[in-house]
Structure formats: structure tokens, C-alpha cells
Amino acid sequence: MIEMRDVGFGYGGTELLSNMTLTLQSGMFHFLTGPSGSGKTTLLRLCYADLLPTTGQMTAFGEDVRQLSRDGIADLRRRIGVVHQDTQFLDHLPVAENLALPLTVSGQEVDMEALRDLLGWVGLSHHARALPPSLSGGERQRAALARAVILSPDLILADEPTGNLDWDMSMRLMQLLIELNKSGKTVLVATHDLNLIRATKAQVAARVLRIANGTLNLAGADL
Numbered sequence: 034m035i036e037m038r039d040v041g042f043g044y045g046g047t048e049l050l051s052n053m054t055l056t057l058q059s060g061m062f063h064f065l066t067g068p069s070g071s072g073k074t075t076l077l078r079l080c081y082a083d084l085l086p087t088t089g090q091m092t093a094f095g096e097d098v099r100q101l102s103r104d105g106i107a108d109l110r111r112r113i114g115v116v117h118q119d120t121q122f123l124d125h126l127p128v129a130e131n132l133a134l135p136l137t138v139s140g141q142e143v144d145m146e147a148l149r150d151l152l153g154w155v156g157l158s159h160h161a162r163a164l165p166p167s168l169s170g171g172e173r174q175r176a177a178l179a180r181a182v183i184l185s186p187d188l189i190l191a192d193e194p195t196g197n198l199d200w201d202m203s204m205r206l207m208q209l210l211i212e213l214n215k216s217g218k219t220v221l222v223a224t225h226d227l228n229l230i231r232a233t234k235a236q237v238a239a240r241v242l243r244i245a246n247g248t249l250n251l252a253g254a255d256l
């Protein structure tokens with residue numbers, strides 16, 4: 034699905050990540066961990082071609098990302114749902130309309146029944162008409178996840194989705210990601226929370242990738 038071979042990347046002149054070899058396996062749950070500032074967000078941005086590798090080879094859905102046209106990148110992004118670290122909503126639009134934005138901006142019809150189902154799935158049916166600033170942190174993260182999956186992507190990338198949540202809210206969000214994975218979606222969650230990784234691994238087989246010293250490795254069996 035996403036393959037990197039000896040990929041390196043740096044902002045400006047200095048190399049931040051180097052010699053990264055990664056295969057995101059279709060249908061698999063992945064974690065990406067590593068200390069703050071190690072490059073987790075950067076790696077996720079590489080995965081959805083928001084950044085391009087400076088060295089090495091990278092393919093996404095079989096296509097060389099460096100050869101993609103503007104339309105090719107747009108197609109790629111439609112196949113990848115991203116939950117950003119900082120969930121941004123249009124605060125003047127109700128939650129339901131925010132969730133539907135990926136459809137409306139790409140000129141697609143909004144299936145109201147599917148939208149209601151999606152709101153119900155993330156437990157936000159009663160907040161459909163609410164404005165985003167009135168949501169709690171956990172509700173915002175679940176709304177962000179719903180928005181990320183509304184185009185039925187094959188791959189879901191979530192950047193520290195539980196960063197500001199208490200344990201119960203974190204696990205509630207993880208349950209949704211586990212359900213998505215069990216329904217066949219490939220998932221990659223960046224987190225520095227090892228307890229969250231352990232609790233998730235008790236429920237689903239997950240590969241743990243760790244960034245350390247500027248490169249990527251599979252974490253040991255203790256995780």
C-alpha cells in the first residue's frame with residue numbers, strides 16, 4: 034500500500050530522517066512511536082504526499098510518489114483519510130456540515146442517511162447541529178475521525194489522536210480505529226503513549242514502528 038525504500042527527508046538542508054524502509058501492509062493496524070520531535074508527523078506527511086522524500090524510493094498504491102501529477106496526488110489523498118494532530122473545523126458550520134465537507138468540496142452528493150449513520154457511529158448524533166467550539170476534546174477527535182473516513186479511504190492515518198484525551202476517551206477513540214481495521218481498513222496511528230499501544234495490542238494484531246535516531250525500525254516484542 035505504502036512502500037518506502039531507503040527514504041530520507043529533511044526540512045531545508047539538514048536531514049531529519051534517513052534510510053527509512055517501510056511497508057504499510059494492507060489491512061494491518063500499525064503504530065508509529067518515538068519521542069517528541071523525532072519525526073512522526075513528518076513521516077505521516079510523507080505517507081500522504083504532503084511532503085516528498087528527498088532521497089530513496091517511495092510508492093503509494095503502486096505509484097511512484099515523485100512521478101505523480103497534481104491530479105494523481107489528489108487521487109492519492111482521496112484514498113487516505115487523515116486525522117490531524119490539530120483537528121481543524123470550520124467553526125461557523127455545524128458538525129454535520131463539517132463532516133460532509135470532503136464530499137461537498139469534491140462536488141459529491143451528500144447521502145444524508147449515510148451521514149446520520151456516521152454521526153451515530155462516532156456517538157455524535159445529538160451534536161449534528163452543534164457548532165464545533167461547543168464539542169469536548171473527545172467529541173472533536175471523534176468528529177475528526179468521522180470526517181477522515183467519509184470518503185471511505187483505504188488507509189487511515191491518525192496523528193496523536195488521543196494526545197489531549199483522558200484514558201476512557203482515548204480508548205473510546207481507539208475502539209473506532211480498531212473497528213475500522215476489523216472492517217478491512219489499513220490504519221497507522223502515531224502516538225508516544227505506550228500504554229495505549231499495549232491496550233490496543235490486547236485487542237488487535239498491530240505492528241509497532243519506532244522512529245529513533247532519525248530512522249525507522251520495528252519495535253521489539255515487549256511492545
Ligand SMILES: Nc1ncnc2c1ncn2[C@@H]1O[C@H](COP(=O)(O)OP(=O)(O)OP(=O)(O)O)[C@@H](O)[C@H]1O
Binds near residue numbers: 068072073074076
Ligand atoms: N515545516 C517545518 N519546517 C522545519 N522544521 C520542521 C517543520 N516541521 C517539523 N519540523 C522539525 O522536524 C522535527 C520533527 O518534527 P515532527 O513534527 O515530525 O516530530 P513529531 O515526532 O511528530 O513530534 P511531536 O511528537 O512533538 O508531535 C522537529 O525538530 C521539528 O521542529
